[in-house]
Amino acid sequence: MNHYETIFIVDPDTPDTDQEPIFEKLKSMIAETGMLVIFDDWGVKKLAYEIKKKIRGRYVRLDYCGNGDLVDALERIFRLDFRILKYLTILLGRDVDPETLIIEEEEAQVEVEADVETKTDPTENKEDTSDSPKTADDADAVDAENVVDEQGAEGVVDDEGTEDADKTAQTETKTETETEE
Amino acid sequence: MAGPQKRKFFHRRKVCRFCADSSLVINYKDVNMLRYFISERAKIIPRRISGTCANHQREVAREIKKARSIAFLPYVGTLDV
Numbered sequence: 099m100n101h102y103e104t105i106f107i108v109d110p111d112t113p114d115t116d117q118e119p120i121f122e123k124l125k126s127m128i129a130e131t132g133m134l135v136i137f138d139d140w141g142v143k144k145l146a147y148e149i150k151k152k153i154r155g156r157y158v159r160l161d162y163c164g165n166g167d168l169v170d171a172l173e174r175i176f177r178l179d180f181r182i183l184k185y186l187t188i189l190l191g192r193d194v195d196p197e198t199l200i201i202e203e204e205e206a207q208v209e210v211e212a213d214v215e216t217k218t219d220p221t222e223n224k225e226d227t228s229d230s231p232k233t234a235d236d237a238d239a240v241d242a243e244n245v246v247d248e249q250g251a252e253g254v255v256d257d258e259g260t261e262d263a264d265k266t267a268q269t270e271t272k273t274e275t276e277t278e279e
Numbered sequence: 280m281a282g283p284q285k286r287k288f289f290h291r292r293k294v295c296r297f298c299a300d301s302s303l304v305i306n307y308k309d310v311n312m313l314r315y316f317i318s319e320r321a322k323i324i325p326r327r328i329s330g331t332c333a334n335h336q337r338e339v340a341r342e343i344k345k346a347r348s349i350a351f352l353p354y355v356g357t358l359d360v
Contacts, residue, residue, distance in 0.1 A: 145350040146347070146350045146351055146352050147350060147353050147354060184348075184349060185349075186345065186348055188307075
């Protein structure tokens with residue numbers, strides 16, 4: 099099985115009651131021969147250029163495993179359905195095991211949640227997100243690590259500062275060269 | 280390496296961003312990062328100007344083209360974008 103990612107744009111003027119059946123159909127099609135890893139709805143976003151006279155579109159991302167026939171079938175649906183403005187399928191990996199992908203995805207989700215928790219907690223050090231799985235018993239150890247982290251963080255900040263300076267310098271040289279031309 | 284003539288422009292040695300920081304990933308969904316590599320008119324900035332190395336420039340160009348095809352980035356830009 100291959101790992102694919104498909105992004106498609108739905109016409110935002112379509113009523114929700116019409117949009118849901120499309121999604122359901124796609125999901126059931128993937129479930130038949132493949133496996134859906136993520137169904138990601140990015141909501142209505144502005145398009146970089148007009149498609150079928152529309153300036154906005156609802157982006158949906160499908161992350162799934164399957165074989166080429168499944169992709170053909172999905173793209174056929176996209177082409178036939180006038181409410182779908184555009185689609186793009188990317189091959190992410192060959193011969194993957196869908197089970198491991200789903201597990202990885204769940205772990206990533208948990209990490210994201212942990213990050214959010216630590217960020218919302220004002221008492222916690224911001225640099226400490228990597229240590230979040232630790233229990234409260236390790237509080238002392240975590241504190242000690244925080245000091246180290248802070249020192250390390252300073253170094254990082256400095257690096258970033260110089261990098262930023264470099265960037266601005268680059269843009270300056272760029273504009274110079276452009277005017278030269 | 281200034282010749283007999285006075286050098287007209289100051290040249291700064293440019294470093295490829297992606298070689299300098301290997302944690303950066305070039306992906307067509309990361310539009311804000313790709314914006315750095317397109318001009319106001321949405322043209323891909325050549326590597327002699329952006330300083331990106333050949334391998335990464337190829338990758339950047341490919342991802343920009345993907346982003347264009349799904350309307351994350353414009354094919355032809357305007358000044359306000």
